[in-house]
Amino acid sequence: MITDTTRYRIRSGAPADIEELAEINAAVHLQAMTGGNPHPGIGAWTRDLFDGHPTVSPADFLVAEEVATGRPVASLVALAQEWRHGEVRLPVVQVELVGTHPAHRGQRLTDRLFAALHERGDRDGVVLHVIEGIPFFYRRFDYEYALSNGAPLVVPAGALPARRPEAALRARPATPADADQLAAVDRALAVQGGLHCPRDAGRWRYELAGRRPDDFVRREVTALTTADDVVVGYAAHAPRPNAAGELAVFAAACARREDWPAAAPVLLAQLAEVGRETGQAADRPFTGLRPLFDAEHPLSRFAGPGVPRRPYAWYVRTGDPVALLDRWRPALAERWRAAGLRWPHESLRIDTYGRAMQLDFRDGELVAVVPGPRSTAPVDDPAVHAAIPLGALLQLVLGYRTLPEVLHAWPDCALRDRTTELFLEAAFPRVAQMVWSAL
Ligand SMILES: CC(C)(COP(=O)(O)OP(=O)(O)OC[C@H]1O[C@@H](n2cnc3c(N)ncnc32)[C@H](O)[C@@H]1OP(=O)(O)O)[C@@H](O)C(=O)NCCC(=O)NCCS
Secondary structure: OOOOOOOEEEEEOOHHHHHHHHHHHHHHOOHHHHOOOOOHHHHHHHHHHHOOOOOOOHHHEEEEEEOOOOEEEEEEEEEEEEEEEOOEEEEEEEEEEEEEOHHHOOOOHHHHHHHHHHHHHHHOOOOEEEEOOOOOHHHHHOOEEEEEEOOOEEEEHHHOOOOOOOOOOEEEEOOHHHHHHHHHHHHHHOOOOOEEOOOOHHHHHHHHHHOOOOOOOOOEEEEEEOOOOOEEEEEEEOOOOOOOOEEEEEEEEEOOHHHHHHHHHHHHHHHHHHHHHHHHHOOOOOOEEEEOOOOOOHHHHHOOOOEEOOOEEEEEEOOOHHHHHHHOHHHHHHHHHHOOOOOOOOEEEEEOOOOEEEEEEEOOEEEEEEEOOOOOOHHHOOOOOEEOOHHHHHHHHOOOOOHHHHHHHOOOOEEOOHHHHHHHHHHOOOOOEOOOOOO
């Protein structure tokens, strides 16, 4: 493909782009849903991101502008958020609304937008870029599937409780007055083992009352409360069932893990009621719940076996695996401590066939992750303990695949000895994916 690189320039978004980008995005995204008509929910979401959003501003868009006309013709938006796993804090950018006006396709504008995106993110210390989307496409920008995404099961409507159980816990629609308590639930999740995206009170108020009503990513929130109306959990779900009659559930949480046996029937009954009522109002039957989180999630487990689905996955990319592993250090140190493992050398060297890192230990305990010396042939270099392609390392770090799975699927993942294998297996268990990303 021969492209004219001078015809377009890449720049940051500006407030004046709002209407044109809302229009282009509405016209290019989710066209299968609208039968080729503009998607009002996508237009509203774009406008929300430009105006009144608590963390996103027009400059978070990257725009390809046609030089001759000065008009935007392609864009994407970088949504910065912090994901948590225990003490690990990950600066993540989720890439959304990648679209090119049909009249300007074939110019590799997405290539240029991603190059600018990664340059900006790497400079700003973003350790992970993530994106959902077109199968295979984002591999061309060094993304690898490394987080589960999508429904591992659908719970048929008939398998859900027909009425709310008599229980100490209750469920009701959340209101902006609940924001502080919902933020406290999110803080409590940090120690529950999964990968999460917690919201502070301001962010909760935005979810509950800040978006335009037809914003495509607006969710309804059900609060789980005690009899005294103290909020102890929540479920975030679509406003109504989709065309297949399935009500998507994006997140569900309890501040105390031990509440789940009592909370699950209450939340499931409430979600079933919402599905039935909003389905009826939208003139479509409610067929079931579609939880969009991990099969390990307590609500998935308490919902019963459901109808299995093959989940999709998020694409993930890191520009700095050393920084990523350094961010992951509290989890690694704790896992080795819990397994009673002490590394017998001063350092453990991992080479990704492009980047090299050195994990430094004092008295067997991890103290630092720093760049290591690169090796041209890491598998043959006796100083390298593990040669792990970057995509495989992402899968391990994020708990998407275990070490035996990676060794099975990646022949170029090679370990020096049994001690290294033991250490890395304990370092990278599966992590439940419970991210409800902040869009
Ligand atoms: C995906 C999209 C942004 C690409 O537009 P673009 O940057 O102008 O891409 P180009 O037309 O220059 O194509 C570049 C390459 O990507 C490939 N490509 C383009 N669209 C593709 C798609 N939907 N699926 C798979 N490959 C695609 C092209 O075949 C070309 O491949 P080549 O390098 O082998 O020749 C554009 O097609 C679009 O706006 N689609 C609708 C919205 C959408 O699906 N966005 C992505 C949401 S995750």
